Amino acid sequence: MPAKIRPNERKVLYYETDKMSIMHHSNYIRIFEETRVDFLEQVGMPFENIEAQGIMMPVLSVDCRYKRPLRFDERFAVFSKITKFNGTVLELDYRVISRENGDLCAEGHSSHCFTDNDLKPLRTKNKYPEIYQIFADYLGYEITD
Amino acid sequence: MPAKIRPNERKVLYYETDKMSIMHHSNYIRIFEETRVDFLEQVGMPFENIEAQGIMMPVLSVDCRYKRPLRFDERFAVFSKITKFNGTVLELDYRVISRENGDLCAEGHSSHCFTDNDLKPLRTKNKYPEIYQIFADYLGYEITD
Amino acid sequence: MPAKIRPNERKVLYYETDKMSIMHHSNYIRIFEETRVDFLEQVGMPFENIEAQGIMMPVLSVDCRYKRPLRFDERFAVFSKITKFNGTVLELDYRVISRENGDLCAEGHSSHCFTDNDLKPLRTKNKYPEIYQIFADYLGYEITD
Amino acid sequence: MPAKIRPNERKVLYYETDKMSIMHHSNYIRIFEETRVDFLEQVGMPFENIEAQGIMMPVLSVDCRYKRPLRFDERFAVFSKITKFNGTVLELDYRVISRENGDLCAEGHSSHCFTDNDLKPLRTKNKYPEIYQIFADYLGYEITD
Numbered sequence: 001m002p003a004k005i006r007p008n009e010r011k012v013l014y015y016e017t018d019k020m021s022i023m024h025h026s027n028y029i030r031i032f033e034e035t036r037v038d039f040l041e042q043v044g045m046p047f048e049n050i051e052a053q054g055i056m057m058p059v060l061s062v063d064c065r066y067k068r069p070l071r072f073d074e075r076f077a078v079f080s081k082i083t084k085f086n087g088t089v090l091e092l093d094y095r096v097i098s099r100e101n102g103d104l105c106a107e108g109h110s111s112h113c114f115t116d117n118d119l120k121p122l123r124t125k126n127k128y129p130e131i132y133q134i135f136a137d138y139l140g141y142e143i144t145d
Numbered sequence: 146m147p148a149k150i151r152p153n154e155r156k157v158l159y160y161e162t163d164k165m166s167i168m169h170h171s172n173y174i175r176i177f178e179e180t181r182v183d184f185l186e187q188v189g190m191p192f193e194n195i196e197a198q199g200i201m202m203p204v205l206s207v208d209c210r211y212k213r214p215l216r217f218d219e220r221f222a223v224f225s226k227i228t229k230f231n232g233t234v235l236e237l238d239y240r241v242i243s244r245e246n247g248d249l250c251a252e253g254h255s256s257h258c259f260t261d262n263d264l265k266p267l268r269t270k271n272k273y274p275e276i277y278q279i280f281a282d283y284l285g286y287e288i289t290d
Numbered sequence: 291m292p293a294k295i296r297p298n299e300r301k302v303l304y305y306e307t308d309k310m311s312i313m314h315h316s317n318y319i320r321i322f323e324e325t326r327v328d329f330l331e332q333v334g335m336p337f338e339n340i341e342a343q344g345i346m347m348p349v350l351s352v353d354c355r356y357k358r359p360l361r362f363d364e365r366f367a368v369f370s371k372i373t374k375f376n377g378t379v380l381e382l383d384y385r386v387i388s389r390e391n392g393d394l395c396a397e398g399h400s401s402h403c404f405t406d407n408d409l410k411p412l413r414t415k416n417k418y419p420e421i422y423q424i425f426a427d428y429l430g431y432e433i434t435d
Numbered sequence: 436m437p438a439k440i441r442p443n444e445r446k447v448l449y450y451e452t453d454k455m456s457i458m459h460h461s462n463y464i465r466i467f468e469e470t471r472v473d474f475l476e477q478v479g480m481p482f483e484n485i486e487a488q489g490i491m492m493p494v495l496s497v498d499c500r501y502k503r504p505l506r507f508d509e510r511f512a513v514f515s516k517i518t519k520f521n522g523t524v525l526e527l528d529y530r531v532i533s534r535e536n537g538d539l540c541a542e543g544h545s546s547h548c549f550t551d552n553d554l555k556p557l558r559t560k561n562k563y564p565e566i567y568q569i570f571a572d573y574l575g576y577e578i579t580d
Binding site: 155158159160175186191192193217218 | 468481507
């Protein structure tokens with residue numbers, strides 16, 4: 001039974017801005033990663049534990065659509081959702097929401113596969129059932145405030 | 146008549162790697178930006194000149210598909226191509242090629258609009274014909290070695 | 291009378307690591323900036339308010355001595371202290387402490403001046419007494435747990 | 436006999452700027468690293484070869500004094516100089532020069548030690564004479580245009 005998951009939340013840092021005075025668009029890709037790591041910690045499967053078992057989760061693809069720029073020091077929350085998981089491939093959606101006014105600032109998606117340390121794909125279902133179950137449990141789970 | 150455009154080329158820097166010992170996936174989004182800036186300089190319309198005229202080119206969307214990781218110090222080239230331009234919206238494709246063995250390491254795409262400094266969209270065709278013409282000239286142009 | 295100031299605290303993010311599997315040394319300089327911004331917010335003078343009055347605080351110098359590397363996902367706290375303030379120049383010390391075992395991981399220092407938007411130095415004492423007073427009040431203040 | 440070494444040279448990238456419209460001060464620390472890597476390649480001892488022998492060169496300390504900010508797309512060169520080398524500790528100075536007008540934009544210094552993969556210090560003189568000799572040869576060498 002899934003526990004309540006919080007969105008990943010923080011402020012835009014000064015060094016994340018660019019000369020347009022907005023958060024540089026590449027940083028949203030980094031925020032998505034932060035959000036995945038935070039999610040895994042909240043569900044009791046910290047990413048470092050996954051890596052300690054010799055599993056890597058390289059990114060296969062990522063995309064982001066920018067709706068409204070985030071400004072320096074603006075507080076935002078990232079709501080992620082696992083949209084696909086079959087034991088080898090994992091996909092997530094992300095929505096970046098301003099905490100100042102609730103604006104949807106960006107939407108994104110990433111896909112990943114599970115591999116060994118040589119980046120060979122592996123199936124988690126039989127070999128790593130504990131990891132498999134976490135992702136299976138949270139497939140489609142809606143994070144809310 | 147378009148001049149010969151070179152791909153954007155450099156090596157992976159140490160600080161661009163992560164603990165998987167590969168270039169962090171977010172840096173490809175930055176490389177795409179470097180490539181746009183380099184392209185504009187090569188065609189005689191440096192990005193700072195565009196900004197000096199009060200024009201911004203915010204990113205509307207970006208995506209990247211990762212094929213084979215780049216390693217520290219690996220030389221790569223980015224081949225970009227303008228796939229759409231209508232005076233207000235600009236779209237580009239990118240291919241990241243290893244210079245060590247010719248591998249296709251990543252493919253991506255970005256879309257942009259032209260705006261004033263308040264991020265209001267503007268049409269370049271009538272107001273900035275010099276800028277309009279550059280992008281129109283290079284629409285579909287294939288960068289080759 | 292100074293209120294209780296908390297240290298700036300968070301975890302090492304995945305994209306902050308490098309191929310030595312430690313936080314890249316340049317990121318400590320960024321953490322010092324985060325800590326300054328966090329400090330200013332805690333004392334009721336957010337950095338954006340300072341900038342809104344047409345004041346900039348460029349960095350004149352920075353240094354860092356690395357004692358023990360921080361690892362991915364390791365929680366740390368940064369304890370800053372204003373060591374000098376004369377109305378025009380501001381200097382701070384920083385100590386980065388691991389929250390896992392209390393290790394001193396890095397020590398640093400930065401110096402800044404107050405300038406207008408053209409980067410001309412300015413004296414805060416007469417022109418911006420509210421800003422002056424904040425820094426004067428906290429000169430030498432010890433942040434503790 | 437040392438070969439002619441070139442300074443490390445490139446332009447400021449858009450994503451390296453911050454909302455003050457200058458290169459963010461943390462990036463100078465990264466430029467110093469780029470310059471070390473470039474130097475090692477020029478003298479025929481690429482950093483990846485050093486790492487391949489199980490040697491790491493963590494940073495012990497770094498400092499930078501900022502003289503005049505670099506702007507977006509401004510071309511700069513970094514002149515480094517080995518100021519100390521005793522087989523275990525390595526120290527370098529850096530001068531960042533604008534290629535637009537020759538301004539000294541920043542000066543810095545870094546110190547490093549040679550360690551094994553467990554970050555234990557090691558002496559290069561006996562165990563890695565080829566590496567030792569490179570640094571000994573270039574101690575005090577002046578890079579010029």
